Amino acid sequence: MKHFPASVLAAFLLLASQGVGVVHAAEESAGYDAALALHTAGKFTEAEKAAQALVEARTKTLGAEDKETLRARLLLAESMLDLGKGAEAETRLRALLPLLTRTCGAEGRETLHCQSAQIAASTTETNRAEMEKQLRHLISVEARVLGAEDAETLLTRRRLVDSLDAQDKNEECEKECRPLLAAQARVLGPEAVETQRTQHKLAMSLLMLERGEEAEKEFRQLLAVQQRTLGEGSRQTIDCQECVIMALFRQRNFAAAEKQLRPLLPIIVRGLGAEDSLTLDMRDHLALSLAAQDKHAEAEQEYRTLLAALEHKAGAEAPETLDCQSSLIHTLCMQHKDAEAARLCRDLIPLQTRVLGPEDSATLDTRSTLASSLHALQQEDAAEKEYRAVLALREKTLGPEDPDTLETCYDMLPCLEAQNKIKEALTYARRAYTGQLKALGPDDINTQASKEQLDRLTKLQAKEKTKA
Secondary structure, three states, X not given: OOOOOHHHXXXXXXXXXXXXXXXXXXXXXXXXXXXXXXXXOOOHHHHHHHHHHHHHHHHHHOOOOOHHHHHHHHHHHHHHHHOOOHHHHHHHHHHHHHHHHHHHOOOOHHHHHHHHHHHHHOOXXXXXXXXXXXXXXXHHHHHHHOOOOOHHHHHHHHHHHHHHHHOOOHHHHHHHHHHHHHHHHHHOOOOOHHXXXXXXXXXXXXXXXXXXXXXXXXXXXXXXXXXXXXXXXXXXXXXXXXXXXXXHHHOOOHHHHHHHHHHHHHHHHHXXXXXXXXXXXXXXXXXXXXXHOOOHHHHHHHHHHHHHHHHHHOOOOOHHHHHHHHHHHHHHHHOOOHHHHHHHHHHHHHHHHHHOOOOOHHHHHHHHHHHHHHHHOOOHHHHHHHHHHHHHHHHHHHOOOOHHHHHXXXXXXXXXXXXXXXXXXXXXXXXXXXXHHHHOOOOOHHHHHHXXXXXXXXXXXXXXXXXX
16 A cells, blocks of 8 residues: 655645635635525525525634625625615624624725615614715715726615605706616616616606606606516516506596506406405506596496405405595496495495594595485485585584685585575685685686686576566
8 A cells, every 4th residue: 555645645635625615615606696696686585595595604614704704694684675674684784884894994895885785774763864964975985985887886876866765855866866877777787677776766756746758758668678577477567567657647648547557457467366456556547547537437347346356355444445435436426326326425434434533534525425416316405414514524624714625615505506595505605715716716726616606696696686
């Protein structure tokens, strides 16, 4: 048997151990790259699982405070942040920051990345203005250390956009989004998740600024990317479809909204189920777009389907169920189905009174609708009684000159006139017109309608006096 000198054997064992280490390092590097790729692709649940496994493996082989372990821990915390686990992510990031500062330096890439994520994670506790200030300072540091268009700098700039959006600073949000979006498209690519996030924020800021046509354009561009990369049936794509519809609603383009919704709703039902919250929202949007086009019979059918689903999923007394029943009643009134509308109002009012309270605006709106239906059914005494009860409660809760109170005065006029109570009707017409003229101005449609009623009733009273 051949014997090797001790020095040769020691060298051989050293090389072997280094070889094994290289293999493990390569495997762990591939594991990190795979987890990072999942996160970059927006697959945050899978990224969290992969990062968790990587943290456990690196902690075991390298130690909890090794640089590579810290990088894996940072990826795990950020995946949690993107999944909405802000409190847990913040706890992890606070523990990581001093370790990264010591290991990578105060201005190291990983340290700056951790600072950015920690600021974003602390949104529930940090003053929004203070958060904005911290992000702006960090951006200046990252731009100096890493470069203005480095991926880390762009990420923090996107988080600044989120901060501005949370403060409803829509003009500033738009101003920050436009150059950021151009830089992201250049550096990360137009289909990158971060680029898509910024385009969504830009479109939303335009929507909030009442620039519906521009918002629609941005949403449609984003939708095309998501349809191509995620598919028609993905939840993100459907969410974007809903945003397009909101932009169309903001433009009062209800025909286009209906056209968008008709083929979309079956896809959502097939992919998510008939009672998924997004399915229910889309059916509500379709019903609204139909009602806005005076397609009340079609809207009625959609509201009935929606109401049944909501009652089954959320219960008869859930706020969204009560809202849907109110919308159904409105479509019945518009079709002059007054007997059914009155019956549904009588069913709904006790529920609203119990859930929302007798003085809630929705409860009073339903009582006013009941009064209108009773008037249409020529049940004038009952209608007047209901109107007076609504008026008294609105005077109590809103004041005598609130627009809703004055609208009730106006709504009562046909009921009083039908009972030949012209003098009393004139009193309420004068009150409605005088109050609306003061509160809304002479050009408001409600003021003009009250003026027409006042003039007509004044002439009617004069004509009756002449006859007498």
